[in-house]
Structures are given as structure tokens and as C-alpha cells.
Amino acid sequence: MGLTHEHDLHRRRWSRNLGVLLTLLAFVALVFGLTIAKIGGGDQMQGFDHTYRVGIDPDTRIPEAGQ
Amino acid sequence: MSDIRAEIAGESGTGDAGFGDYVALLKPRVMSLVVFTAMVGLMVAPVHLHPIEALAAIIFIALGAGASGALNMWWDADIDRVMRRTAKRPVPSGAVEAGEALGLGLSLSALSVVMLWLATNALAAGLLAFTIFFYAVIYTMWLKRSTPQNIVIGGAAGAFPPMIGWVAATGSISIEAVLMFLLIFMWTPPHFWALALFMNSDYEKAKVPMLTVTHGRKATRTHILIYTILLVPVALGTAFTAIGGPVYFALALVLNALFLIGAFRLWRRPEAAAEADKYAVEKRFFALSLAYLFGHFAAILIEATPWAEQLATWANWGALTWG
Numbered sequence: 001m002g003l004t005h006e007h008d009l010h011r012r013r014w015s016r017n018l019g020v021l022l023t024l025l026a027f028v029a030l031v032f033g034l035t036i037a038k039i040g041g042g043d044q045m046q047g048f049d050h051t052y053r054v055g056i057d058p059d060t061r062i063p064e065a066g067q
Numbered sequence: 068m069s070d071i072r073a074e075i076a077g078e079s080g081t082g083d084a085g086f087g088d089y090v091a092l093l094k095p096r097v098m099s100l101v102v103f104t105a106m107v108g109l110m111v112a113p114v115h116l117h118p119i120e121a122l123a124a125i126i127f128i129a130l131g132a133g134a135s136g137a138l139n140m141w142w143d144a145d146i147d148r149v150m151r152r153t154a155k156r157p158v159p160s161g162a163v164e165a166g167e168a169l170g171l172g173l174s175l176s177a178l179s180v181v182m183l184w185l186a187t188n189a190l191a192a193g194l195l196a197f198t199i200f201f202y203a204v205i206y207t208m209w210l211k212r213s214t215p216q217n218i219v220i221g222g223a224a225g226a227f228p229p230m231i232g233w234v235a236a237t238g239s240i241s242i243e244a245v246l247m248f249l250l251i252f253m254w255t256p257p258h259f260w261a262l263a264l265f266m267n268s269d270y271e272k273a274k275v276p277m278l279t280v281t282h283g284r285k286a287t288r289t290h291i292l293i294y295t296i297l298l299v300p301v302a303l304g305t306a307f308t309a310i311g312g313p314v315y316f317a318l319a320l321v322l323n324a325l326f327l328i329g330a331f332r333l334w335r336r337p338e339a340a341a342e343a344d345k346y347a348v349e350k351r352f353f354a355l356s357l358a359y360l361f362g363h364f365a366a367i368l369i370e371a372t373p374w375a376e377q378l379a380t381w382a383n384w385g386a387l388t389w390g
Contacts, residue, residue, distance in 0.1 A: 012085040019086025030123055034186055037119040 088162040092140055092171060093133030100360075101132040101228045107364045108232025108247055111310050111371040116187070116236050123186040124235040128228055131179035131195045135224070137172035138203035141165050143211075146273035152266060172203070187235040194234055198227040212274075215281040219294075222255030223248075229364070243310045250305065250363060253298040257291045257330060258356040264288070264333075265346035265353075284341075288334045291352075295330035299323045302363060307388050312379040315366040322362045329355050 105128040109121055116124065140147065140158050144165050147153035157163040176199050184192035206221030214220075229247035234240060263270060263279040264287060270277040278287045302323050306316035329352045336348060369375050379385065 009083065012083060015085045015087070016089070019089070030119075030126065033119040034123050037117040 083161075084157065084163045084167075088157040089171065091157050092137040092163060092168055093130075093175075094136035094139075095133075097136060097225075098129045098133050100225070102129045103361070104247070104251065104364055105129070105228040105232035107368050108229030108244065109236050110232075111243075111367055112233045112236035113309070114236045114238075120186055121236075124183060124191070124232065127179045127183040127186060128195060128231050128235070130175055131183070131199050132202075132228065134172050134175035134179055135199040135202040137168050137175065138199075139207045141168035141172060142203070142207050144168075146212075146275060149273040150266075150269040152269055176203075183231075183235065188238045190238060190240075191231050191235040194227060194231045198224055198231070201227075212276065215276050215278040217276070218259040219256050222252050222259075225255060226251035243305075243308050246301065246305045246308060247310070247364075247367070249301045250298075251360065253294060253301050254356065254360055256294040257298070257326075258353065258360075260287050260291050260294075261333070261349055261353040261356060264341070264349040284338055288336070292330045292334040295326055299327065305363075305367070309388065310367050310370060311388070312370040312375055312384050313382050314375050314378065315363075315370050318362055318366040322359050325355060326359050 102125055106125050109116070109124060115121075140156055143153075144158040147156050148159035153159065158165050158168050176196075180192050180196045180199070183195050202221070202224035206217065206224055210217040210221050226248045229251070230240065230244040233244040233247065260278055263277045264284055267277070267279040267284065271280050278290060302319050303316070305311050306313075306319055332348060333352055341349060370379070
């Protein structure tokens with residue numbers, strides 16, 4: 001049996017490979033989009049889990065000397 | 068080359084699965100319900116996420132549900148093989164090896180939880196991890212084969228998605244999230260026991276202790292009626308919270324009346340009549356249960372629209388709400 005012969009096995013492998021490719025591309029696009037959304041939102045995100053540092057909050061910041 | 072020949076000749080079971088077989092491992096029909104309820108939980112929450120964050124949250128909640136489905140198929144392959152309804156699933160049919168299902172389930176579980184954490188917050192991710200654990204370990208490995216109350220307790224796993232959606236947006240659990248959880252939790256027993264009434268032989272063959280197998284169909288019909296009666300106050304009570312309103316209340320009244328009448332008819336029905344028409348009434352009740360849940364969550368979603376908010380203001384609905 002030559003490799004040029006199209007067998008059902010090749011079709012299944014092709015569908016699997018194409019599916020994995022498209023899934024990975026979608027995942028990369030989603031992570032990219034998430035990154036842009038997080039940074040573009042201008043959130044004061046520091047550390048983990050959306051917790052912002054008190055020190056950079058203008059309302060609670062302690063003025064430095066001379067300010 | 069030789070491995071290709073071996074596979075073509077059917078000497079090896081590996082590598083034969085198409086992409087669709089792996090998708091089937093994730094139980095796409097269950098995922099569609101998870102996507103819908105999680106989306107409702109997320110969209111009706113008082114805090115709005117960036118659209119891409121919301122999309123990512125829904126995708127990873129659905130992926131987590133799919134992962135638990137794959138783990139369920141890995142563990143249950145032996146009984147799935149016996150039951151007519153599940154015999155064509157990828158593992159019992161031989162399309163995917165059990166080990167692959169386990170690997171996919173564990174990998175996607177970890178990926179979905181970590182990604183939900185990064186996309187939203189730790190509490191939502193923790194709830195998703197607990198849901199996967201609850202479905203795969205508590206329900207699949209323990210309750211399903213040991214008690215006729217399996218789907219009552221196990222139903223919690225299917226009830227978490229709208230709560231996770233809500234928590235993904237707000238970062239906390241509130242009464243509205245709990246009510247959405249309870250709505251699915253209380254709905255699950257009548258829904259699955261109606262299915263068990265006309266699929267009883269499957270569960271009997273697989274020695275799964277469904278209520279129909281251990282206590283008989285008459286007792287199951289009584290249980291369906293009791294759980295339906297208990298479900299009604301949860302469904303109607305939701306109308307008087309921040310996620311409810313007049314549209315929800317009107318629809319819930321109709322759906323709960325229909326569901327109660329259906330459960331009462333099921334309870335009164337003699338077994339001989341059910342066998343004579345091949346469980347037509349039970350099948351209709353099962354279909355109604357799907358419409359019931361979809362209807363309630365669609366109404367919750369409608370209540371979040373500006374049009375429904377205007378209607379609620381006009382009807383002075385706020386005076387009737389609590390929480």
C-alpha cells in the first residue's frame with residue numbers, strides 16, 4: 001500500500017491536526033486579546049488578582065517630602 | 068511507515084481518533100448549557116467585565132466543564148459500554164483510549180482553572196476547580212455508583228456555572244448567585260429522574276443505583292413531584308431579587324404551573340399506561356424540563372436589558388424586591 005493512497009486514517013489525522021492548529025491559534029488570539037484588554041484598560045493592577053497597591057492610589061498616597 | 072500500516076490494518080487502536088472524537092469527550096451538549104447559564108450569570112452581574120475578559124471567562128468555564136466531562140468518560144467507560152445511550156461515546160466505542168481521555172481531562176482542568184484566574188479572579192477559579200473536583204470525584208467516582216441520591220447531590224456540579232459567571236464579574240458571592248445555583252440544583256432531580264423513567268433498563272444493565280432501579284418507578288414519580296414542589300418557591304422567589312422583575316415573574320408563573328401540572332400527571336400515571344404509550348408523557352416532561360430551565364435563565368437575561376429595567380421602574384417592582 002503506497003503512502004499516496006488516501007485512506008480514512010489520513011483524513012482523520014488531517015482533521016485532528018487541523019483542529020489542533022485552529023484551537024492553538026484561537027488560544028493565542030484569546031491570550032493576546034486578554035493582554036490588550038488588561039493593559040489597555042489602564043487598571044492599577046499590581047501583584048495578583050486585581051489587587052492594586054495602595055501606594056499608587058492618589059487618594060491614599062502619602063506625599064513625598066517637598067510635595 | 069510500519070506504524071501507519073499497522074494502524075491501517077487495524078492492529079493498533081491508537082491514533083485513530085478524529086478531532087470530533089476529542090470534542091465529543093468534552094460533552095458539547097452539556098457544555099452548551101454551561102455556556103448559556105455562565106453567560107447569564109456573568110451578564111446580569113452588577114459589575115461589567117471588558118468584553119474580551121467576559122468571552123475568556125465563558126470559554127474557560129465551558130472548558131472546565133468539558134474537562135470534567137472527559138474525566139467522567141474515562142472513569143465510566145465500563146458502564147458507558149453497557150448502556151445503549153452512551154455506548155457510542157469515544158472511549159467505549161474505541162475511538163479514543165481511556166488514558167487519552169484522562170490526560171485530556173487533567174490538562175484541560177489545569178488550563179481552564181489557571182486561565183480563569185488570570186482572566187478574572189481567584190474566587191471564580193477556585194469555584195471552577197471545586198466544580199471539576201465535585202463532578203469528577205464526588206459524583207462520578209463516588210456517588211454515581213453508590214447511592215440513589217447520586218444526581219441530587221451530584222447536581223451541584225451542574226449548578227455552579229452561573230455562580231462562577233457572577234463571581235468572575237463581581238469577585239464575590241451574593242444572594243442572586245446562590246438563587247441561580249439553587250434553581251439548577253433543585254431542577255436537576257426532576258429532569259434526570261424523568262430521563263431515568265424511560266431509560267431505566269440502561270441503568271439496570273449497568274448496575275447504576277438510580278432511584279428507578281433501587282426504589283422503582285412509582286417512588287421515582289413521587290420524588291419528581293416533591294422536588295418540583297420544592298423548586299417552585301426558589302424559581303418564583305428569584306423574581307423578587309435584583310436579577311428578577313415583572314417579565315421574569317410572568318414567565319416563571321407560566322413555566323412553574325406547566326412543570327407542576329406535568330409532575331402531577333407523571334405522579335398519577337400508572338406504569339401500565341406509561342408502557343403502553345412508550346413513556347410519551349415522561350419524554351414530554353423531560354423536554355419541558357429543558358424548556359423550563361432555558362426559559363428561566365432567558366428571562367433573567369431579559370431583565371438585565373434597559374427595556375425590562377424601564378418596565379420594572381414603571382411597575383414599581385423595586386418596592387417588592389429584597390436583598
